Amino acid sequence: MNHTYDAGDRLEAQIGTSVRQATYITGRDGMAVVKLDNGYNLGIPYDSCRFLERPGQSVARKPIVTQRDELPVLSIVSTGGTIASRIDYRTGAVTSQFDAADILRAIPGLSSIGRFRTKQLYTILSENMTPAIWQELARAVHEEIVSGARGVIVTHGTDTMAYSAAALSFMLDTPVPVIFVGSQRSADRPSSDNAINALCAAKTAVSELGEVAVVMHTTTSDDSCSIHRATRVRKMHTSKRDAFTSIGVPPIGTVKYPTLDVTLAAHARKRRETEPMVLPDLEPGCGLLSFVPGMDPAVLDAFSGYRGLVIAGTGLGHVSTAWIPALRTLAKDGCMLAMTSQCLNGRVCDRVYDTGRDLISAGVIEAENMLPETALVKMMWVLGNEDDPDKAAGMMKEDLKGEIEGRSVHGL
Amino acid sequence: MDYKTVGLKAGIEIHQQLDSRTKLFCRCPTSLREFEEHTDEYFRFLRATESEMGEIDEAAREEMKNERRFCYYTYDTTCLVEDDEEPPQPLNPEALTISLTIAKMLGMSPVGQIHTMRKLVIDGSNTSGFQRTALVALDGAIPVDVLPGGGGIETICLEEEAAQRVDDHTFSLDRLGIPLVEITTSPCMKTPEEVQEVAGYLGMVLRSTGKVKRGLGTIRQDINISISGGARVEIKGVQELDLIAEVVRREVRRQENLLSIRDELIRRGAGVREEPVDVTHVFSATSSGILKKADRILALVLPFFGGLVGREIQPGRRLGSELSDYAKKCGLGGIFHTDELPGYGVTPEEVSELRTATGASDRDCVIIVAGPEKKVHCAVLQVIKRARLAFEGIPEETRRMLEGGSTSYMRPLPGAARMYPETDVEPVYSRGIWGAIQVPELITKRIGRLKDLGLDPGVAEHIGYSEQYPLFEKALNQGVPPALAARTLTSTVKELRREGVAVDHISDDELIGALAAVGDGRAAKEAVPEILRLIAGGTPLADALEQCAGRVSVQDLGDIVRAVVRERQQFVIERGMASLGPLMGVVMAEVRGSVDGKVVSDCLKDEIRRILQET
Numbered sequence A: 001m002n003h004t005y006d007a008g009d010r011l012e013a014q015i016g017t018s019v020r021q022a023t024y025i026t027g028r029d030g031m032a033v034v035k036l037d038n039g040y041n042l043g044i045p046y047d048s049c050r051f052l053e054r055p056g057q058s059v060a061r062k063p064i065v066t067q068r069d070e071l072p073v074l075s076i077v078s079t080g081g082t083i084a085s086r087i088d089y090r091t092g093a094v095t096s097q098f099d100a101a102d103i104l105r106a107i108p109g110l111s112s113i114g115r116f117r118t119k120q121l122y123t124i125l126s127e128n129m130t131p132a133i134w135q136e137l138a139r140a141v142h143e144e145i146v147s148g149a150r151g152v153i154v155t156h157g158t159d160t161m162a163y164s165a166a167a168l169s170f171m172l173d174t175p176v177p178v179i180f181v182g183s184q185r186s187a188d189r190p191s192s193d194n195a196i197n198a199l200c201a202a203k204t205a206v207s208e209l210g211e212v213a214v215v216m217h218t219t220t221s222d223d224s225c226s227i228h229r230a231t232r233v234r235k236m237h238t239s240k241r242d243a244f245t246s247i248g249v250p251p252i253g254t255v256k257y258p259t260l261d262v263t264l265a266a267h268a269r270k271r272r273e274t275e276p277m278v279l280p281d282l283e284p285g286c287g288l289l290s291f292v293p294g295m296d297p298a299v300l301d302a303f304s305g306y307r308g309l310v311i312a313g314t315g316l317g318h319v320s321t322a323w324i325p326a327l328r329t330l331a332k333d334g335c336m337l338a339m340t341s342q343c344l345n346g347r348v349c350d351r352v353y354d355t356g357r358d359l360i361s362a363g364v365i366e367a368e369n370m371l372p373e374t375a376l377v378k379m380m381w382v383l384g385n386e387d388d389p390d391k392a393a394g395m396m397k398e399d400l401k402g403e404i405e406g407r408s409v410h411g412l
Numbered sequence B: 001m002d003y004k005t006v007g008l009k010a011g012i013e014i015h016q017q018l019d020s021r022t023k024l025f026c027r028c029p030t031s032l033r034e035f036e037e038h039t040d041e042y043f044r045f046l047r048a049t050e051s052e053m054g055e056i057d058e059a060a061r062e063e064m065k066n067e068r069r070f071c072y073y074t075y076d077t078t079c080l081v082e083d084d085e086e087p088p089q090p091l092n093p094e095a096l097t098i099s100l101t102i103a104k105m106l107g108m109s110p111v112g113q114i115h116t117m118r119k120l121v122i123d124g125s126n127t128s129g130f131q132r133t134a135l136v137a138l139d140g141a142i143p144v145d146v147l148p149g150g151g152g153i154e155t156i157c158l159e160e161e162a163a164q165r166v167d168d169h170t171f172s173l174d175r176l177g178i179p180l181v182e183i184t185t186s187p188c189m190k191t192p193e194e195v196q197e198v199a200g201y202l203g204m205v206l207r208s209t210g211k212v213k214r215g216l217g218t219i220r221q222d223i224n225i226s227i228s229g230g231a232r233v234e235i236k237g238v239q240e241l242d243l244i245a246e247v248v249r250r251e252v253r254r255q256e257n258l259l260s261i262r263d264e265l266i267r268r269g270a271g272v273r274e275e276p277v278d279v280t281h282v283f284s285a286t287s288s289g290i291l292k293k294a295d296r297i298l299a300l301v302l303p304f305f306g307g308l309v310g311r312e313i314q315p316g317r318r319l320g321s322e323l324s325d326y327a328k329k330c331g332l333g334g335i336f337h338t339d340e341l342p343g344y345g346v347t348p349e350e351v352s353e354l355r356t357a358t359g360a361s362d363r364d365c366v367i368i369v370a371g372p373e374k375k376v377h378c379a380v381l382q383v384i385k386r387a388r389l390a391f392e393g394i395p396e397e398t399r400r401m402l403e404g405g406s407t408s409y410m411r412p413l414p415g416a417a418r419m420y421p422e423t424d425v426e427p428v429y430s431r432g433i434w435g436a437i438q439v440p441e442l443i444t445k446r447i448g449r450l451k452d453l454g455l456d457p458g459v460a461e462h463i464g465y466s467e468q469y470p471l472f473e474k475a476l477n478q479g480v481p482p483a484l485a486a487r488t489l490t491s492t493v494k495e496l497r498r499e500g501v502a503v504d505h506i507s508d509d510e511l512i513g514a515l516a517a518v519g520d521g522r523a524a525k526e527a528v529p530e531i532l533r534l535i536a537g538g539t540p541l542a543d544a545l546e547q548c549a550g551r552v553s554v555q556d557l558g559d560i561v562r563a564v565v566r567e568r569q570q571f572v573i574e575r576g577m578a579s580l581g582p583l584m585g586v587v588m589a590e591v592r593g594s595v596d597g598k599v600v601s602d603c604l605k606d607e608i609r610r611i612l613q614e615t
């Protein structure tokens, strides 16, 4: 028995009484997966395969991509989310494309928007992101800005894109657009949202915007993308194209498709309002805990030694009164406590009910209308950059990068 | 025509929707909806990679780009899977079992580990841009009594049905995802009749499962045809079985005619002049509506094509129609050519001016392409492309069937299917299912058995193919006489429905109960419609039986018969036993069908005899 086939090897495959020529693809659950010449894959026992030959490598011919000198320089920093991929129909393998030329080949419309350079920082799944990578990403983006990029596009898996984008908002002062983009449907399919998101992101990156934003589909239709403020955006659906939503604020702009007309809202920060600066220090010892009814206060022991803890409380920002002593202890030990709401929409107010007043007296900061995840990354950044606890607490309640809306506007 | 000499080789691909409870990769029902019932619509673009667009020249490709915007209708019976907004669910085991059952009936070998693939389809009919499909079995046989010499079934695939087209760029999602089996035969058929015969056989096998959808559009045949010296042509979507042989005949004729046109072109030394001439000015005062409206009119000279472009190659189709089909791909309505001019509002003077302007002689054919600037240039390239192909004979094409059985050009034959694995769906195994599958009885065999039971051949055929067959068999198993069961299921129920009786309210058990009562003499068979009417109206079976059976007892019948006969004593005496027929009608009307005709006739005979003896 030969289990040492390589992908692409030509085999003779016995299926029942039928014998066919096939190409070896891979092993799956103890069976050999082969591709018949009609394109179908199927799995057969290894002892039903007979080796025929190992064809030589064929080199795919790639059309040459030319970039137009007169267009503004845009930088694509990739972390793992794919905005472009290529399929090898011989083996069925799908490979992500990170090289500028490959991306432009996959999404030809990009070449009329800008002149691209790419930096492949990581190729990881977004759930494997860490604060340390956010820091590296912030430094890399800063470098691109100071070396003259008219805008920076960050490709990112969608699961934790909002965390990374919010983290960059705090670490980075940017005079140019820093646009996070990804795709909800894989880039290999003709229906993928990758190309439209990428084109809209690129157009936003050359626009008059001057802040960190997420650009993704507005609705299920391919007719526009929304530009979301990084500190107010949240992934609100597991799979739909329009999963990303601005919470409690309108999007800071839209990009129509296919015209690619960018409209920025009045509250969007504009290009060149600030000088580029990076303050990448973060305090990683921070946590986010969602309270549920009956949750044992002993859970809080797990956070002892943490420098900060964001709580996603119920309603206006509550936890069980049984938690108050344990929270008091955490606070006394130097752990910053901030209260957000599981409601996501609306402002925390701990001055209405007794429990809330007890929380405030225990040292809990009301995190206003900040999203829990945004409050977490903000806390990491605040504690990484400010040693004085009172000043740090003040910063938590102050709007730094659009994460806190002073007014709760009617209709949102 | 001697198809052997022609070298006809044909194969069939049958697509049959399965009647599973839910769709192949989601749990939505497999029901079709009216377009007006749609709940929402949305728009998508599908992006082609290089070779999916290979069918059209660069210029055309540019233009087509903006048109790949599709609209989709959603329903309360579709979900995010059809929207391509949610990953697919595991492959539907019910559909898998049905497809493996069909495979077993066709003597095929099942695939051990079945992998779902993505086959690229970017015409908009699949929201994802691909169709999910899995090869489930290979290598079956067509029996020798169906196809002389026998034949092969190459593959059976389980795939998802495409969305239904509402208009050019709008699709309805109700049909998307309904399970479909695709059965591909080898090119083993050698006459048009054989193709029809095999298609009929496969259709019968599919129906024998009792698990396939019925009605227009639920089964479609694609036919592959080639003749010696020709090329493979695939004709898509033949829905009527009876037309298959005719489609094949017409295609053979088309291919033969194209080959003879090719020979004639070569003999004449014909060519294609690739520089179109702008003849917009020639038609500045034309009375042809199409030409008058056109921004640009280009003429293309085909030297020595004269007479051949207008030559009929199939009923209603000329070489000109083929050129026109290619031009239509650029969004034009069609073309004109000098083989059919003057006509269509074009005057003889304009034709001769056209020939002068283009320097074309009478032996040349001039093609006129008119319309918006961009489309006209695209269409000219397409006409040149097709005209050049005339020198090769028959282009490899996918064609669409027209009414009557002729065909028109759709697109070039697809290259090797562009497939890659559907990574969102786990492989499934046939092993646990295959062994347990009971191969259903073939309908043809079933019909033979019914004839043996004494059923009239026509009735046997009708009930054998009927959707009601399982109920029929159940009735037989409960002792209902075959003829009664067949008549009730094939005609009585239908008549009642036509009358407006709510026959759907009658359960299978109630129906069988009523028939069984006839079987053991508790009810008259004439009473069946009345019993069913009562049940449909909500009367319990027992009450319905009692009402109908109780109305005329044997005693009552005797009284009725005596009264009828006595009133017509003179008539009976005159006609003797021959009065039985006319009197039957009178008595049956009196008892309103609640007594078996045989009983009435026996009773009547006795009474007539008594009168005749008395006198």
Ligand SMILES: [Zn+2]
Residues within 6 Å of the ligand: B023, B026, B027, B028, B077, B078, B079, B080, B081, B082
């Ligand atoms: Zn569904």
